[in-house]
Amino acid sequence: MPTILVIDDEKAIRKTLHDILSYEGYQVEEAADGEQGLTMFKNKTYDAVLCDIKMPKIDGIEWLSKAREINPDVPIIMISGHGNIETAVDAVKKGAFDYIAKPPDLNRLLITLRNALDKTSLVAETRVLRKKVYNLQEMIGESAAMQKIKETIDKVAPTEARVLITGENGVGKELVARWIHEKSHRAKGPMVEVNCAAIPSELIESELFGHEKGSFTSAIKQRIGKFEQAHGGTLFLDEIGDMSLDAQAKVLRALQEGKITRVGGDKDIQVDVRVIAATNKNLLQEVEAKRFRLDLYHRLSVVIIHVPSLNERKEDIPLLADYFLEEICKDYGIFKKKIEPKAIQLLQEMEWTGNIRELRNVIERLIIFSDKTITAQHVMDYVMPFKESKQKN
């Protein structure tokens, strides 16, 4: 539940705002003057602030600049009386999110607040994603296939071309998408991911394009979709082969016209988004089976990057094993264990699924059951029986 801080020296206004906002399901905290408001603002992260302009001690404009020094991400909405609309406009120039006039008009208040809260969640989401990008996992592997993938990423990233990434589950498709974003001109913008397989088909359109309040039964609030969230950045559509035909038609329009419409809305919204898609399906087969639109396939697949499974690039196993060994030992807080060349060789001779996580699990198991060095015997005891029983099943 979003928490709103209301700062006003007039008790009646505080009460009105308190009643309206609590009725709408917001948590409300009140301050009777700027000083008290500032102390509260320092001690807690609010989702939004409503602040009167004309107050004793610290006035609204001064309050705004102090609060923005403390936390510039919290949207502040100014409340202005008759005489100070100009000051309110000035406040917006100085970084206030918006202003509302006194006495507060219910609709305007709620819409402004909702927009402000959407901004808060966007800022938070962007920050999480930035952090992810900052910690972007290196792409391990020197096999011919991996080298080619890295070269393709370097070539395609700085362009605006759409990229389709194919390959089995867990081969590293998302990692490829993240590197394309990171090396593109959009790297400072958001990278927004949608797993199309994880969202029920009746919700996918609202997830992608957002919705207006009341457009369907559970649409209690207006919501901004992933296309809008990815504005200025990259939208990663994972498992695109699982998207419904209806949603495909809308995605196609978004790609053709650079515009979207929220579900239940009638306004076109311009979006500047680069789409990267991934799939573990053979999309051309899906086209033949009439589950995927050919025109969308062509729009998405300007460049295709196929990420091969580990079986097709076993040369990468020594580097990957060493990388996971280091990473897991660090996580465990122990010295890095050694692995005998003979043990590596056995790992290379095995059959692997495409999923790199499987190799990571195996290395973790070997770390647990070995002392300082992982030997061929460890592999025979703790990896092979598991593989064999899996193959028998």
Ligand SMILES: Nc1ncnc2c1ncn2[C@@H]1O[C@H](COP(=O)(O)OP(=O)(O)OP(=O)(O)O)[C@@H](O)[C@H]1O
């Ligand atoms: N070349 C690589 N070097 C190091 N780690 C990798 C590499 N490729 C993949 N990984 C790691 O393996 C895991 C699976 O990768 P990722 O999620 O990118 O695969 P995916 O193909 O998108 O999977 P899914 O099909 O499940 O969406 C991740 O933890 C990723 O960091």
